[in-house]
Amino acid sequence: MSTGSELRFDDVVVRFGDLAAVDHVSLVVPEGEVVGLVGESGSGKSTLARxxxxxxxxxxxxTLGGEPVPTRGRRRPVQMVFQDPQSxxxxxxxxxxSIAEAIPPGxxxxxxxxxxxxxLELVHLDPGRSAARPSELSGGQRQRVALARALAGRPSxxxxxxxxxxxxVSIQGAVLNLVRELQRELGLSMLFISHNLAVVRYVATRVAVMRHGRIVxxxxxxxxxxxPEHDYTRELLAAVPGGHRAAVPTSTEPSRSTP
Structure with a gap:
């Protein structure tokens, strides 16, 4: 991993025609922390990530460490893991x-x-399976490969x-455990986007709640x-089955398995 730096969004706006999908958002991901970004579908979370x-x-x-984030070239210090590992x-x-392609040249x-x-070992997959195609893996295994590919770029x-x-649902907990483990072992900095407050509670040290393109x-x-101070945050908490103190909907015990 490269030396970490603070990722900062300052008054960011993303427009699609007349619609501001992201509306003057300011947010900080401190070095070595996981920040959860939560909100309903269509709130602008994924647009901010993109x-x-x-x-x-x-x-x-x-900015990253006070400098504009570079988005071209082989060395990209901000790497993204997408929702669907199949695509x-x-x-x-x-x-x-796929993983080797993301390794910086040299x-x-x-x-x-x-x-x-x-x-592959870092994400709990057998290196002996490196010749396998994505179609030969389960969804959880493919998402582990996607994480390994992101880490191959040595991101901040x-x-x-x-x-x-x-x-x-049966394998979500294992992937969340992996995220927590990577954060501990690598000092990983992450913007973790989810609509599920129970998941964010499990992995994030800080949380931002997004609604209609704005951080509320x-x-x-x-x-x-x-x-919570905002009514919308209270609504999201009320929607969590079993209350916001509920655990994530799978086993959260440490595991070396690779579902």
Whole structure:
């Protein structure tokens, strides 16, 4: 991993015609922290994520360590993991080839093979399966490959866009455990996007609540969930089955399994 830096959104606006999908958003992802961004579908969360990696034009400023985030070239310090791992991995490439493609240039073929093996082990996949195609893996395994591919770029920040919502409930917890483990082991900085407050509570140290393109509340996760200030945050909490103190909807015990 490269040296971490603070990812900052300052007064960011994304327009689609006359519609402001992101409306003057300011948000900080501190170095070494997981910040949860939560809101209903259509609130602008994914659009903000795409702005961070240069997939949509925007107004305002998005900086990393005080400098504009570079979105071109092989070295991209902000990497994104998408909701659907099936569509984010090239079906014609083996998983090892997909990961190797994201490794910055300058290493030998042997070094790249070793790095692919290291990354697969890091996400709890057998390096011996590097020749497998995405279609040969389960949804949870494909999402682990997508995480490994993002980490291969040696990013300062990972943007994770609803990375468990396309997975079976039975394996969501294992992927969330992996996110927590990577944060601990690598000091990973992450913007973690979800519509599920229980999931955000499990992985994020800070949370921002987004509605109609705007941040309506943000702060330390424990504080926001225990004593929300905005009515919309209260609505989201009320919608969590079993209350906002409920665990994520799968086992959260540490596991080395690879569902």
């Amino acid at each position: 702005a961070a990696v240069g997939l949509v034009p925007f107004e305002g400023a998005i 984010s991995l090239d079906p014609r490439m083996s998983i090892g080839e 290493s030998s073929r042997a070094e790249r093979r070793a790095e692919v093996a290291r990354l 920040v990972v943007v994770a866009d609803e990375i468990t919502s396309a997975l079976d 509340e943000q702060g330390e996760t424990a504080r926001v969930l225990a004593d």
